[in-house]
Amino acid sequence: MWQQKWVMGNWKMNGRQAANAALLSALRALPASDALVGVAVPAVYITQAAAALADSAVWVGAQDVSRFGDNGAYTGEVSAAMLADAGVQFVLLGHSERRQYFGEDNVLLQTKWQHAVAAGLVPILCVGETLTQREAGEAEAVVAEQLSLLAALKADTVAVAYEPVWAIGTGQVATVAQIGDMHGFIYRQILSLCGESAKIRVLYGGSVNAENAAAILAVPGVDGALVGGASLQAAAFATIIDAAQQASRLAV
Numbered sequence: 001m002w003q004q005k006w007v008m009g010n011w012k013m014n015g016r017q018a019a020n021a022a023l024l025s026a027l028r029a030l031p032a033s034d035a036l037v038g039v040a041v042p043a044v045y046i047t048q049a050a051a052a053l054a055d056s057a058v059w060v061g062a063q064d065v066s067r068f069g070d071n072g073a074y075t076g077e078v079s080a081a082m083l084a085d086a087g088v089q090f091v092l093l094g095h096s097e098r099r100q101y102f103g104e105d106n107v108l109l110q111t112k113w114q115h116a117v118a119a120g121l122v123p124i125l126c127v128g129e130t131l132t133q134r135e136a137g138e139a140e141a142v143v144a145e146q147l148s149l150l151a152a153l154k155a156d157t158v159a160v161a162y163e164p165v166w167a168i169g170t171g172q173v174a175t176v177a178q179i180g181d182m183h184g185f186i187y188r189q190i191l192s193l194c195g196e197s198a199k200i201r202v203l204y205g206g207s208v209n210a211e212n213a214a215a216i217l218a219v220p221g222v223d224g225a226l227v228g229g230a231s232l233q234a235a236a237f238a239t240i241i242d243a244a245q246q247a248s249r250l251a252v
């Protein structure tokens with residue numbers, strides 16, 4: 001388990017320049033933290049976030065990246081190289097909403113991962129089962145299949161976010177036992193796919209809020225949180241960051 005927890009916000013398709021400015025300046029004003037903080041913003045607001053957070057410790061993230069490299073005739077696409085050029089440090093890959101609405105699969109995500117790493121970005125691979133799959137006893141099999149793309153990547157540093165689909169935006173957070181079991185499973189899977197020396201980080205996401213963050217971040221195998229709705233509320237996000245700061249200190 002890592003000492004430094006990560007708290008990554010995911011704004012999803014939310015934000016306008018004025019509201020973003022307020023959120024970003026609140027983030028910038030937070031005291032230095034032992035936790036690593038980041039925000040994955042809509043592509044059109046990356047330059048705004050990068051400017052607002054310049055010379056701060058807060059990472060700017062993207063929510064997706066093109067499967068095509070650097071430049072070319074791919075209308076509408078944003079390459080990993082462009083994200084890096086605009087000041088992005090990390091990128092979410094395979095969020096369940098992208099899997100659901102854009103049909104993202106392992107073959108596609110493998111390519112996206114390679115472009116992200118080649119551009120110097122930190123990819124965070126999102127995995128998680130639906131409620132139907134959990135109720136059918138398939139949660140581990142589904143997550144194992146989603147993680148299997150790592151085998152071909154020969155990655156020695158892997159960041160994953162476990163986001164059970166049924167806990168995203170529903171207020172229905174997974175229990176501490178469910179989180180602990182799945183994070184342990186994910187660790188074991190990655191070790192067997194990537195080798196025993198792999199450096200692994202597993203974040204939890206799904207209805208993390210100011211009230212439950214401390215308990216979730218205390219679960220063994222939880223190296224941080226990926227936060228949707230609560231990352232759009234400055235006070236709630238600050239409380240989650242504070243919980244991560246405490247958890248980072250406790251782990252030292």
Ligand SMILES: O=C(CO)COP(=O)(O)O
Pocket residue numbers: 010095163167168169170171205206207208226227228229230
């Ligand atoms: O999807 C998520 C983060 O990527 C989680 O969203 P919520 O925190 O809104 O449930």
